[in-house]
Amino acid sequence: MKENLGHLRKSYQKSSLELSDVGTSPLELFQKWFEMAKMDPAVEEVNAMSLATLGTDGFPKSRIVLLKSFSAEGFVFFTNYDSEKGLAIAQHPQVGLTFFWPSLERQVIIKGRASKIATEESDTYFQSRPKGSQLGALVSKQSQEIPNRAVLDEALKRLEKQYEALPISRPQNWGGYMIAPRSIEFWQGRPNRLHDRILARWDGEQWNSVRLSP
Ligand SMILES: Cc1cc2nc3c(=O)[nH]c(=O)nc-3n(C[C@H](O)[C@H](O)[C@H](O)COP(=O)(O)O)c2cc1C
Numbered sequence: 001m002k003e004n005l006g007h008l009r010k011s012y013q014k015s016s017l018e019l020s021d022v023g024t025s026p027l028e029l030f031q032k033w034f035e036m037a038k039m040d041p042a043v044e045e046v047n048a049m050s051l052a053t054l055g056t057d058g059f060p061k062s063r064i065v066l067l068k069s070f071s072a073e074g075f076v077f078f079t080n081y082d083s084e085k086g087l088a089i090a091q092h093p094q095v096g097l098t099f100f101w102p103s104l105e106r107q108v109i110i111k112g113r114a115s116k117i118a119t120e121e122s123d124t125y126f127q128s129r130p131k132g133s134q135l136g137a138l139v140s141k142q143s144q145e146i147p148n149r150a151v152l153d154e155a156l157k158r159l160e161k162q163y164e165a166l167p168i169s170r171p172q173n174w175g176g177y178m179i180a181p182r183s184i185e186f187w188q189g190r191p192n193r194l195h196d197r198i199l200a201r202w203d204g205e206q207w208n209s210v211r212l213s214p
Helices: 026-039 084-091 119-128 131-139 150-162
Strands: 048-054 060-066 069-071 074-080 094-101 106-116 174-188 196-202 207-212
Touching (some): 026 094, 026 106, 026 174, 048 084, 060 074, 060 084
Antiparallel strands (some): 048 094, 069 074, 074 174, 174 196, 196 207
């Protein structure tokens, strides 16, 4: 079977981007774009981002995770440290993040170094989660092969009973990573495929921005 998708094309024309919009504070522009995406009813999960890692098998892999906070220091998400991505990050902490907000015709690509956040911060976030999500984190040996669905459902039932009247502590292998950004590229769709791309790079002291050819 072959499906030809050559006819699927869209012209981008909603906005534009200047070097001066990014300047020396890409985080400010990221925040502005994030707020605009948050306000846009067409954007369903504004904080969904693709996380790319270089795997222990030598292959790159990207998957969606949810951004839970960001600041000048970095971008934070939570996961299982023993998952495929966790093992990949342990070997190669250099990772990529990509946001795509189609209704705004915008993409943001971040490269940075991942490191585990402080255990107390992971504790605080874990305690803020609904009990069902907490139990889910206990049940799931994320990325490991399992024989069937029932394994999960039965483990959840067992733990629901066990923790009915008890608080749940964060599993040691579950917590946050912060990606300290080294470069942030802003992409704004433009007509005729002549998109605006502004790349901000951290030189160790400050951010410098350049324009890239689309
Ligand atoms: C919308 C969406 C949000 C997700 N958020 C997270 C998340 O915040 N943390 C997480 O570990 N997995 C999240 N996942 C699941 C991951 O995409 C992935 O399946 C899982 O982390 C296992 O990846 P790995 O085997 O490469 O480690 C999310 C998936 C989707 C589609």
